[in-house]
Amino acid sequence: MYARRTAALLVLATLLVAGAGVATATGASPAAQAENATVDHDGEAATLVTGPNATVTGETSLEAGSNLTVAMKSSGESPFLFTNATTVREDGRFVATFDLSEVTDGTNATLTVRADGERLTEVPTRLVAESTPTASPTPATGSPTPANTSSGDGPGFGALAAVVAAVGTALIVSRRA
Incomplete structure (x- = not known):
């Protein structure tokens, strides 16, 4: 009993x-419930070096081959919105490259990763000139190890x-x- x-x-x-x-x-939505993404960066905000090949790397739990949109938006003196459509690789990582050669040193922006229109993560980002001695983003080759990550909710x-x-x-x- x-x-x-x-x-x-x-x-x-x-x-x-x-x-x-x-x-x-x-x-x-189903994408927001079960999936998330992280963007590789050090500290509270991501730091990108301005130039023609500013690279953002990260990882997601989405299936390999899934489509992502990585967007960078600023609303300062010279507002901008850059987007990059990318695909999740076999190892779950993604890479997005932006041409930030016309962006002013010290600009603050917001980096957003979306799948099927749903926001997976959002990271504050600081854009700096190449001559500024700061950590640069991890190159897209190999398997970069994130020092710190921001993740979406779920x-x-x-x-x-x-x-x-x-x-x-x-x-x-x-x-x-």
Whole structure:
């Protein structure tokens, strides 16, 4: 009798947790629920050296071959919006290159990574001239290791994981009974 009551309580608790996860996740699109992205950078903001080949690198949990849009926007004295369509590589990484040769040294911007129109992450960015002694972004070759990352929002375990846990718990308890 005690085993059945315990099994019922475990299944009920698991279903409640799964229901809470589904309720939290249903407000966002599938891309925003399960996927996120990080942009490689040091410190609170990304720093890019201005020039014709300013490179942004990062990583995402999207499948290889998925399309991303990386955008850089400034609203200062000389506002601009640059976009770059890129594809997720086999290793889950992405690379976007911008021509920032006409951008003024010290400009602040916002870097945004999107998939299917949904924002995966947003990072404040400082654009500096080449002669400024700051850390430059990691080149696109090889597998750069992020020192610090910013990630998009999204729930932890999905509803599927909760259902699998509930079924597994029920099977274990039923075998013991």
